[in-house]
Amino acid sequence: MILLEGKPAAAAIKADLSKQVNALIQKKLRPPHLVAVLIGNNGASETYVASKIKNCEEIGFQSSLIRFETSVPEDILLQKLEELNNDDTVDGMLVQLPLPKHISEEKVINTITPEKDVDGFHPVNLGRLAQGAPTFIPATPYGIILLMQHYGIHAKGKHAVVIGRSNIVGRPISILLSSNQPYGNATVTICHSHTPNLKELSLQADILVAALGKPGFVTADMIKEGAVIIDVGITRVEDTSAKKGFRIKGDVNFDEAAAKASYITPVPGGVGLMTIAALLKNTVTAYLKRHNLSEAILSE
Ligand code: NAD
DSSP states (O other), X not given: OEEOOHHHHHHHHHHHHHHHHHHXXXXXXXXXXXXXXXXXXXXXXXXXXXXXXXXHXXXXXXXXXXXXXXXXXXXXXXXXXXXXXXXXXXXXXXXXXXXXXXXXXXXXXXHSOGGGBTTOOSHHHHHXXXXXXXXXXXXHHHHHHHHHHHTTOOOTTOEEEEEOOXXXXXXXXXXXXXXXXXXXXXXXXXXXXXXXXXXXXXXXXXXXXXXXXXXXXXXXGGOOTTOEEEEXXXXXXXXXXXXXXXXXXXXXXXXXXXXXXXXXXXXXXXXXXHHHHXXXXXXXXXXXXXXXXXXXXXXX
């Protein structure tokens, strides 16, 4: 069994990005600028946003964090997003989810201009993804593809089973794995909360992607011998023996699955790290497009 560790894969991507930033600076161009918007002080969201900002700093991106109180009126938030849309110094922007109940996720996603939507959540970008056109691939599915590429795992001709159909993970990864692209060409089955024969399907998976948010859901009896297991789940589970009072658990029972899998992602330390690397790559793509620059400028 080979552990699909996110750290070396993300480090390789970040090293490339860092070189690209240096190439831009040598040409007297400014580095890419990512803006994160955080509403309230949800513990997990704080951690994710802090990590995004830290990663930007590490590779020489400019980054900004804009914070609002939980009670911020929806129109004030949308107005800020419009301002960022029109701010020429901003290349990519994201609003950390989840949002407080009084704010419409749909309105927020639709307000961010598709050109700066580095999370790839805007309907225009998701539509382009479905068409196989160039787009911002949502960061987590993109991170999964980058992780598979790093470890030389090919999806072509395989049966991939995806558990979960959310717009940010399950559905886009099922589209990518089935697409006619070098990283795709798998036959994909997508399962969800109304799938009656999930175990029967997961047992057929050469590649099993678990993205449902139920810790330890995938057990050994659901896994084919030699399968590639991609665990996307991140759930905080109370643990009084842990320093923070909780532990991060994936959707797969790791010890059971590791005994059968050919490759498996750890949680934490797997897909999560790749999500940020993918977001950074999307930010460079946004920067190049906005400045009408070709990729060649990054290596010249
Ligand atoms: P979601 O709640 O939006 O979607 C969950 C999906 O799982 C739904 O489509 C639902 O139909 C399906 N589901 C629920 N129970 C099921 C069951 N018993 N059997 C089959 N399908 C079932 O969740 P999401 O936003 O896609 O996130 C899924 C998990 O991935 C969460 O733990 C989340 O924290 C994690 N996540 C991780 C990253 C990362 O960077 N690693 C990024 C995004 C989400």
